[in-house]
Amino acid sequence: MKKITDEILNKYIDSELSASEIEELKNMLASNPDALEKLKALRFVDSSLRTMEHDKAPDHIAGSIMSRIESLSIVKGKSFYFFYWIVGVFSLMILGLFGYIFSLISPADSGSSSILDNITNYFSSFSISFNLGLSSNLILLIGASLSIILLIAFYFLVASHREFKNSLSH
Amino acid sequence: MKKYSEKDIIESVKRGNQSDFSLLIDMYKHKAFSMLKRMLKNQMDAEEALQDSFLKAYENLSSFRGDSKFSTWFYRIVYNTALTRLASAKRKVEKEMSSIDEHYDLYENDDKIYSESKDAKTYLFNVIEELPVRNAVVLILFYIDDMSLNEISQVMDVSLVNAKVLLHRSRNLLRDLLLKHNYQEEMI
Structure with a gap:
């Protein structure tokens, strides 16, 4: 130890010096009143800071936070319900579409007893009926409705993503 | 009366017992408030930041896996919430840097x-x-x-x-x- 530096004094305060280093420091302090004064002041800072206490948060704070959490849960619940509603409507539309297409098909007309034949006839008639169905106004209407529902669902997906990003940044 | 540990409380909140989060609030509100008050130098700002910090902690509690202490994880949220507030008030450069x-x-x-x-x-x-x-x-x-x-x-x-x-x-x-x-x- 050539010189008493601030770092050495801080290490002494934090008990990071070895026994021999402490001895050496004490010897040097005996002939260095400025450094001794600094050490006393540093020790005073350290002991005073150890007596510091926490500031008291306002009494109402826990209640305010819990009510914010509760309202957040309600909003989240509502958005989930809406999402499920969209998904439900979309699923029903799909089922309805398939139901309509299948109603146009009459696989029993084939007269074949084999399951494989039944399936083959079923899909060949499905293909014809589907092609026929595509030209109808009803299919166009269903397609347009599905597109609108998809667009709405996409909008809410983007909106919820944006909300999530905002919650991260604030 | 059984005294629950911090870990028990966190697990309980994760399982959906929302009201148990108030126990964590009671544990940390004074500590976090002390830090925020000295960072933001304003009682009102500190109160708002305290609420925001706990809200963020609640929302992200599922991502806390216990690799570090909860206090370290939570104080990091508090510290970053305060820094964000300072930055939005365009005081970050003056105070933090x-x-x-x-x-x-x-x-x-x-x-x-x-x-x-x-x-x-x-x-x-x-x-x-x-x-x-x-x-x-x-x-x-x-x-x-x-x-x-x-x-x-x-x-x-x-x-x-x-x-x-x-x-x-x-x-x-x-x-x-x-x-x-x-x-x-x-x-x-």
């Missing part, structure tokens, strides 16, 4: 603080209220919250060496101010 030597506010107010303080200890505590954000935070975490330098470095997202340097500089600043005002007699 300034070094001690450049912190004119403290030196400008020093005489006023000195004249209003009855003794060295009061003066010291009043000065801490005016310290730059990072210096105040390191002292609060080290002395009031008994955090290790390693934990402090995680909260503040700095290296261990930087956390140590910051602690030493903060103490040296307070020491120099005490000596400047000739408080030597009270230090014996």
